[in-house]
Amino acid sequence: MAKITLKGLRHSYMPNPSKPADYALQELNVDWEDGGAYALLGPSGCGKTTLLNIISGLLTPSHGEILFDDEDVTRMQPDERHIAQVFQFPVVYDTMTVYDNLAFPLRNRGVPEPEVDKRVREIADMIDLTETLQNRAAGLTADGKQKISLGRGLVRSDVNVIMFDEPLTVIDPHLKWQLRSKLKELHQRVKTTMIYVTHDQTEALTFADKVVVMKDGQVVQIGTPVELFERPQHTFVGHFIGSPGMNVLPCEVRGGQAFFEGEPVATWNAVHAKEGAKLEVGVRPEFVSFSEKGLAVEITKVSDAGRFQIVDTRKGGRSIKLLVPDGAEIPEKHAHVSFKTDHTQVYSDGWLVTGGE
Numbered sequence: 001m002a003k004i005t006l007k008g009l010r011h012s013y014m015p016n017p018s019k020p021a022d023y024a025l026q027e028l029n030v031d032w033e034d035g036g037a038y039a040l041l042g043p044s045g046c047g048k049t050t051l052l053n054i055i056s057g058l059l060t061p062s063h064g065e066i067l068f069d070d071e072d073v074t075r076m077q078p079d080e081r082h083i084a085q086v087f088q089f090p091v092v093y094d095t096m097t098v099y100d101n102l103a104f105p106l107r108n109r110g111v112p113e114p115e116v117d118k119r120v121r122e123i124a125d126m127i128d129l130t131e132t133l134q135n136r137a138a139g140l141t142a143d144g145k146q147k148i149s150l151g152r153g154l155v156r157s158d159v160n161v162i163m164f165d166e167p168l169t170v171i172d173p174h175l176k177w178q179l180r181s182k183l184k185e186l187h188q189r190v191k192t193t194m195i196y197v198t199h200d201q202t203e204a205l206t207f208a209d210k211v212v213v214m215k216d217g218q219v220v221q222i223g224t225p226v227e228l229f230e231r232p233q234h235t236f237v238g239h240f241i242g243s244p245g246m247n248v249l250p251c252e253v254r255g256g257q258a259f260f261e262g263e264p265v266a267t268w269n270a271v272h273a274k275e276g277a278k279l280e281v282g283v284r285p286e287f288v289s290f291s292e293k294g295l296a297v298e299i300t301k302v303s304d305a306g307r308f309q310i311v312d313t314r315k316g317g318r319s320i321k322l323l324v325p326d327g328a329e330i331p332e333k334h335a336h337v338s339f340k341t342d343h344t345q346v347y348s349d350g351w352l353v354t355g356g357e
């Protein structure tokens with residue numbers, strides 16, 4: 001396993017890129033810790049596969065370097081990088097037994113049979129395939145086959161990183177959560193550096209210690225699930241993560257105070273906001289509540305979401321959502337809402353306003 005460093009990394013598929021939009025991957029500088037569990041999360045086309053292919057060596061970046069434990073691997077071939085990959089569709093040899101499938105990467109590298117046997121049994125035990133070791137892989141279900149792919153990634157002790165590219169795509173929805181929690185458990189046991197690519201926030205947040213959120217080829221935030229929830233660095237993160245996502249309202253800032261629809265809104269950072277940019281206030285539905293005073297809103301819809309109810313309200317043509325506990329009293333039509341100040345923040349051109357600006 002290895003620490004992964006991306007230094008000044010950028011990639012364009014065009015021969016002569018000139019502006020940021022020409023890059024499928026904007027400049028990225030990051031250190032990923034040895035043994036960490038990371039997720040690359042973002043919508044289709046944001047550059048996840050491009051980044052994954054650069055790390056695995058299938059693609060040479062137009063600029064920058066990739067280091068594994070401080071060794072420059074930018075020009076190395078994929079097989080020299082000692083990476084295991086688990087793809088969307090399980091790659092298994094149907095005619096072989098489960099045992100031989102798991103043993104394949106080790107035998108390929110000339111590992112002695114007693115060591116092969118020890119590793120295969122260890123891994124089969126971890127992924128609950130011990131009972132089926134002697135069965136042909138052809139007879140397995142999609143999740144059984146994906147477990148083999150997973151096992152093949154884990155069986156080698158010489159891998160620098162295991163990369164997962166949307167590995168649960170073909171898994172039945174009711175089995176997804178099982179494999180998801182299995183993956184997390186496996187990471188805790190083997191402590192190999194893992195990178196998990198997905199557009200599904202639940203998968204990313206359950207699996208990763210740190211989530212890398214991408215949008216239009218740019219990394220907009222790298223943070224723990226809690227950081228992404230509590231302090232979204234960009235309105236996109238606020239919106240993309242959370243269910244429902246963060247409320248984003250246009251605002252003005254005068255004398256260090258934010259105003260929405262002419263009414264003051266208390267925030268923790270408006271004092272740092274500069275005029276001349278597109279200013280917005282962001283607050284998650286979890287931090288909005290009904291109150292005596294505050295913004296006057298009209299309630300438009302109430303939906304049941306298990307332990308919570310999602311209340312849709314409107315003010316000045318804008319939607320403001322609240323989460324209220326199941327069973328809590330909800331006003332009929334008109335109400336006032338207030339925001340929790342330490343979780344209400346101003347964004348400037350999409351980015352969180354901080355003291356340094």
Ligand SMILES: Nc1ncnc2c1ncn2[C@@H]1O[C@H](COP(=O)(O)OP(=O)(O)OP(=O)(O)O)[C@@H](O)[C@H]1O
Pocket residue numbers: 013024042043044045046047048049050051199
């Ligand atoms: N081989 C290629 N040649 C030219 N442009 C490409 C190529 N591969 C990807 N792109 C472009 O680069 C951008 C990033 O694509 P990429 O596949 O990395 O995104 P992604 O987040 O992995 O999307 P998805 O989840 O749909 O796979 C997109 O605009 C895409 O059209």
